[in-house]
Amino acid sequence: MTDTRLEHDLLGDREVPASAYYGVHTLRAQENFQISGITIATMPELIVALASVKAAAAKANAELGLLPQAQCDAIVAACAEIRSGALHDQFVVDVIQGGAGTSTNMNANEVVCNRALELMGHQRGEYQYLHPNEQVNMAQSTNDVYPTAIRIATCFAIKSLLAAMAHLRDTFAAKAEEFSGLLKIGRTQLQDAVPMTLGQEFSTYAVMLEEDMARLIRVEVLVREINLGATAIGTGITAHPEYAAKALHHLREITGLDLSTAPNLIEATQDCGDFVQLSGVLKRIAVKISKICNDLRLLSSGPRAGFGEINLPAMQAGSSIMPGKVNPVIPEVVNQVAFEVFGNDVTVTFAAEGGQxxxxxxxxxIMNALSRSLTLLTTGCMTLADRCVAGITANEERLRENIERSIALVTALNPIIGYKQATAIATEAFSDNRNVRDIVLQKQLMSEEELNEALRHEMLTQPREYAKRQG
Structure with a gap:
């Protein structure tokens, strides 16, 4: 046994490691694209998607009488192993590469082919029995295989993100229920506003996530439209007229996704608009989640000199110099997730515009940016839910103190005593550092019973009918 085997391509002969399932095309790409240090092996959804496409193509070509059944069976069996997690370490090309994904497609062709050769009783590299480009890549081009695989991988990743968002939404909803009876001061422009409940505040976060889940579901429908069968530029050259339909049928069965073939394959091969739209939705989700994290950091600020209305669970020591300091590290890390998603959206925008x-x-x-955004948002949502939101408690004493001292309570009396009188009370309360309640009672503008009713919990946090005083 030798340590290498000899393979040939249009540039000549090269020694490939005998143990490798990849071949000469992958070897050259590995040498050419030492860019990020991150290989496609880190993207299991993409590898599973590539293997799914290769299996569907083999089945379609066998049905059309173009691929011998024995070769088809070996290809399909090899793809099944890869889809189950085998040989992912053999996908060694850099995620950032020239050639529109050709190196990734070649890598997939060679790994599938060499494993299929073994299943047929041959040695790796004995391409006279089964060839990476002749049989594994039959009726295909990188230009329809790669974008189709990206879309399938992205659909898988979207489902994971939706599950994580649902978990975070439910965690906020549970907290909203827990805090439903706790009155607090709302804020606009970081200034005291009218009262609300802490439960209402947390319920908005659940609603924000629910809204963006709906948008993500809608854009996923667009991503499920594939261009398999387009081959090089969308004309379908080298593919049988029935190939696209048959390959789609098998691909839907293999992936379990409701995929469809684009009505115009030439357009679908060059247009990345769906990816731009998806990236925009991911940015929107990141904006919302980051805003929520900003709120959590503000509401928990202190513990003595800040808002201090809620308590985040303490996760780790916060300072190497200040004993006892605890920082909001989970919201902070999720903020940073959002910042990267913002940058990835810019990358997708420029890359989509840069096509010719x-x-x-x-x-x-584009694939790298979308994959990063989807992965980070998924792990970010789970981390925020489990390591922060689930453990939040309310500082009821601070909430009550803020309500009692708030000048904003006078807003609730405005429809009863009038804007002019309410303004005078607010001004006096601020200048004399007094409570609104005390001033109203002192001036006998309302009886204590009337005032208690007007400032009742339920009256302060929802619409109501008012009977304005005369005179």
Whole structure:
């Protein structure tokens, strides 16, 4: 046994490690694209998607009488192993690469082929029995395989993100119920506003997530439209007229996704608009979650000199110099997740715009950016839910103190005593550092019974009918 095997491509002969399932094309790409240090092996959804496409293509070509059944069976079996997690370490090309994803497709062709050769009783590299490009890549081009695989991988990742968002939404909803009876002061522009409940405040976060889940579901429908069968530029050259439909049928069965073939394959091969729209939705989600994290940091600030209305669970020591300091590290890390998603959206925008004519050569960086955003948002939502929100408690004493001292309570009396009188009370309360309640009673503007009713919990936090005083 030798340590290498000899393989040939258009540039000549190269020694490939005998133990490798990849071949000469992958070897050259590995040498050419030492860019990020991150390989496609870190993207299991993409590898599973590539194996799904190769299996569907083999089944379609066998049905059309173009691929011998024995070769088809070996390809499909190899793909099944890869989809189950085998040989992912053999996908060694950098996630950032030139060639519009050709290196990734070649890597997949070679790994599938060499494993299939073993299943057929041959040695790796004995391509006279099964060839990476002749049989594994039959009726395909990188230009339809790679974007189709990106879309499938993205659909898988979207489902994971939706599950994580649902978990975070439910965690906020549970806290909203827990805090439903706790009155607090709302704030606009960081100034005291009218009262609300802490439960209402937390319920808005659940609603914000629910709204963005709906938008993510809508954009996922667009992503499920594939261009498999387009081959090089969308004309379907080298593919049988029935290939696209048959491959779609098998791909839907393999992936369990409700995929569809784009009505115009030339358009679908060059247009990355769906990716731009998805990235925009991911940015929107990141904006919302980051805003929520900002709120959590503000509401928990202190513990003595800040808002101090809620208590985040203490996760770790917060300072190497200040004993006892605890920081809001979970909201902070999720803020940083959002910042990267913002940057990834810019990357997707430029990459989609940078395509020319019948192909966009920059889909690898689009794939990398979308994958990063989806992964970070998924882990970010789970981390925020489990390591922060679930453990939040209310500082009831601070909430009550803020309500009693708030000048904003006078707003609730405005429809009863009038804006002019309410303004005078607010001014006096601020200048003399007194409570609104005391001033109203002193001036005999309302009886204590009337005032208690007007400032009752339920009356302060929802619409009501008013009977304005005369005179």
């Amino acid at each position: 004519l019948q192909l966009n050569a920059f889909e690898p960086v």
